Amino acid sequence: MYTVYTSHLRQIVDLINEVLSIFSPMNNGLNYSNEELSKKLTILKNSVQKTKKEEVKKRISRKPNFTDLEYLLGAFMEMYDPHLQEIVVKLSQKGYAIDAESGFGGKFSEIQMIIGDFSVDYVVKNKLEKIGVKFRDYNGSQSLVFWPEESSLTHIQNRWNQVLNVLPDKGLLATPSRNRNALTFRRKFIPQDLQLQKQRLFVRLKFATDKKIEIELTKRKEENARPDKIEQSLGLFIEEIEPQVRQAFLTLYKKGYSIDKAGFMDNPSDQMIEGDFQLEEKTVAKLQKIGVIVETNHSGYTRIQFTPEEADHSKIKKKWKEITALIPDKHEAASPSMTKKARDFRQRYQ
Incomplete structure (x- = not known):
């Protein structure tokens, strides 16, 4: 299956997962109930990933054009975990572009996280912590995380809806995400809108131009x-x-x-x-x-x-x-x- 994700962001996500796992409630001496929950969450994650993989493959083979929202996000909606898709749309209506690497995380699949550019001051941070959600900012990569108490997608969705109500409204998302995954995605796929199709061709031309300059400049200096x-x-x-x-x-x-x-x-x-x-x-x-x-x-x-x-x-x-x-x-x-x-x-x- 084709994937647009770069190793750079994947490494950051993995590091965040590793750090969060250290402080996870499940990591403080796994008792029987936590171990059982971890196993159930891992099974749930595997099921979600399987469904997502099938849906992405189907989408690319059936309709590789992206919508206006998908252009802004820099990902097909099917590239998000199914239980996050509705949340992603709602967050976009409040001005947030969520990265498709969001979803399950942690060594034991015990973490839920969404990655994006969040407006979080100390007031918002305190409100998030009251509902069991932590704000993390690592090397420019911002995320909101929590540890589910149940291996239930409904439980997870309910928590993200609580987060949605806490985050300030920045207005409808209008600026395209600038992370590497999003830029790669826009160069690869074709939008539905004719104007966006034209813009995508210019994005590709600029990318090719930058590469050409890099090669010519290296040769010149040598x-x-x-x-x-x-x-x-x-x-x-x-x-x-x-x-x-x-x-x-x-x-x-x-x-x-x-x-x-x-x-x-x-x-x-x-x-x-x-x-x-x-x-x-x-x-x-x-x-x-x-x-x-x-x-x-x-x-x-x-x-x-x-x-x-x-x-x-x-x-x-x-x-x-x-x-x-x-x-x-x-x-x-x-x-x-x-x-x-x-x-x-x-x-x-x-």
Whole structure:
């Protein structure tokens, strides 16, 4: 069966399980009743895992497109333990994205946990502890855990519903989960919504671009780790500039514009070039006519931005060529980039 989970998060989950098991009520000298409960919980876990495995396999073979909610969560609903699926939906309505690694945990399957990004202050933490639930934050991985007193999914669901009532409402989940599992999931599967399908293609293109840059930069440093005059001014190696915007970046620099950053934005569907420069109003008007956004802040720092029609390097490069052709030559040398990254680069390679 195909699985999207990375070993990185699995290692963190295993470590959390190990630590929690040490402090588990069942670990303080297992008496007969606790040992019996542990056996029942293990049987219950195995049954749940078997059902989940079958459902995931069926879902992937039948309908590998994900819904809007599954896009935000970064997992098919079938990838969650069946008894958690309703809880996951309800928590999403309060603004929480739950990781699909949630569910049974611990050496003896004695732990129930949900992993996510929780807004937990001391007031909420105290309320959780009153219902027997602990908040854990290990190396950036947050979780809520408890030790079931019964080997019953109904009992477990009731406790999670209590947790649901305690957690503050952050509003409907709108921001996609950024954990590694979720990112891998979105690159692998196709959403139902056409707009999300398009966005997924840009996510894949950005991922491929990052990999390409990593390979090119490693090769460059092995062959020649000394930056030239232009690279010193830019504060980076040419190979660090994303290929689809590299020529536009260098063209604007040679026209006298100080560029700090270019390429994919936080939203992979958008492209931008930004730096310490300003454009004349008539140039801005020309760019706006071809669907380009130009924003300048009160300090005179400018961003040129557009949304490509397709996730295609050659077509994005062509658009940048059209943009740079409309920007006039200043007939002066561009000032060096003064970002911290650029200054650190020059200091490292002086």
